[in-house]
Amino acid sequence: MNLEPVLLLGPGPSAMHPRVMQSLALPLRGIFDPDLHQAMHEISDGLRGLFGTTNRYTLCLPASGMSAMEAGIANLVEPGDRVVVCVNGFFSERIAHIAERYGAQVTRIENPWGTQFDLGQVQDACEQGTPPKLLAVVLAETSTGGHNDIAGLSEIARRFGSLLMVDAVTAIGGMPVEVDRHGVDYCYAGSQKCIGSPPGLAPVTLSDRALAAIDRRKSGCPSFYLDFKLVAAYWLDGKPYHQTPSSPLIFALREAVAIVREEGLDARYARHKQVGEELRSGLRDIGLQAFPDSSIALPMLTVVRLPEGVEPKSVIVKLRSEHHIEVGAALGEMATQHIRIGTMGYAASSENVKRVTEALRATLA
């Protein structure tokens, strides 16, 4: 199979650094191989930096980021428990949906896409009804290009004895994720966005409070594959066998995390911020409007409003076929008029901003 490179500037996966790509083709390793476990150890170390935590339970689930959203519900919530979700995008709605699948009693704090909730709303929602077992929020909403402010949420959560779950799938590696500072009990992420590794592993971190809540469950965790205790025993302590890990994905993530460390977190966040601003400015220059308001706009994911009458799908197809660039469709109601451009990880560069804005200009001309 021969494949020409496509510049991945969609909502993820993002382009890989050549060293990450080469790591995929390292010799395969088995379940208890010492080289593999050394790599897992180094990944956990690097992830603690990226999550801003000293949690020992910092590891990867053996599946993509979406599995980690589900794992949070499956491990932390029991049927009948109340879950309060701050819903202002596709992915926060998905948390609420999955919580319902697992038999939780779900309260949605709904706000329009591209706006933020405020702490008063959260306090009110927690007060009305049974104290929630879990309060959930998305840090960087890939569907809207907006971020949520998680400061102050843990104080509310603690007031009601609730756990705080934060989705950092798009945020991690591209902006600060401060699990310990913000009192987050469970935070999950993806390997394939601003960390710049391929999809298929889901970094997660759990606080002692989260672990204690798991120990207090009345019923067991229904999922075996996503059972934190089983995954963690294998990942952190090397045994027993739980499932067969994918060594190419682990070696690639080890390399991606090493590259993050070489760049430094602050430099990496600054690069994402600068490139995001360059993109928004470049879009303005060609007459296009970015969403949402720049005060809450994400550095690594920009939603772009296309001119009236231009079909997003035709733009996406033309960028791919004529310019070898992938950008993403928008989600929900935004799908009819918007596209999404990601500047994530290795792909977050001024050069790529020029390439995509130039290609967009030519496509819309």
Next chain:
Amino acid sequence: MNLEPVLLLGPGPSAMHPRVMQSLALPLRGIFDPDLHQAMHEISDGLRGLFGTTNRYTLCLPASGMSAMEAGIANLVEPGDRVVVCVNGFFSERIAHIAERYGAQVTRIENPWGTQFDLGQVQDACEQGTPPKLLAVVLAETSTGGHNDIAGLSEIARRFGSLLMVDAVTAIGGMPVEVDRHGVDYCYAGSQKCIGSPPGLAPVTLSDRALAAIDRRKSGCPSFYLDFKLVAAYWLDGKPYHQTPSSPLIFALREAVAIVREEGLDARYARHKQVGEELRSGLRDIGLQAFPDSSIALPMLTVVRLPEGVEPKSVIVKLRSEHHIEVGAALGEMATQHIRIGTMGYAASSENVKRVTEALRATLA
């Protein structure tokens, strides 16, 4: 990171063909990329041959083989349903365990490891109690090195209105798996054993009866990540978005399946059979006994009894450090006296049998 090659002759993952390894480092592709979907289409085609089925619902779950065991329970069984499991090894016991996690009423038909159940036992177990919703069996038990005969099970299953689930994780690609001929309703497998691709994708196939049973569920499937209908809509029809697929794993599996087709199924099964016999004969030559009885022994996985007083762990460590060969620990009660040698996929060759028996002879000398 520099890694020297290790010859993988454990219970899986198995050594990759160089073409599979190269496919891992192909350019990354996004969620709706046409090249990725073409590869998924080719994988489904190849898997239909490997599963011996014309089922349209033949695809991969986005996680390792163990996830597919869980998916069978999560999708086909509702809390309170009765599940009958033929237990004669580690993995069949795990099916029973997962069914209990999901609230099923589980009946185990227990037989000693390395023996087979007979149809009369199955008929009796199904008769005693509520008609089972699911009857489950492992075709090739990686823990014991023995296979089970699945002929006749579907007639019993149909008599009780039950679905037949078969674990073909180790079997697929190394011996015939005849889903249509044996009336199997749900069959699942792994990418990393006799197919010779890396771990991280789980091939599955569902009959129309299985799909109809899902449609008749009173409660929804609790798992979102492993919901067959959602995975299949994306894999077979290209939309909507469900989770982010790992294109390196998909391109590698596409290549592995292409290599299977080039070799031909019959030739591939014959090669595994011959190499398995060579291994058992080579072990005899150095005074070691293989388990189980050769009449039910698997071609691709051989359990080896070590001489009294020899610790399996020391043998495993020596083979790895001095001979660069990985073999596997045994499971359960066999762990204290046995090791497991896999001759799977690309690694199933006379040359590798010579290498491992020579290394074993030297290690035990």
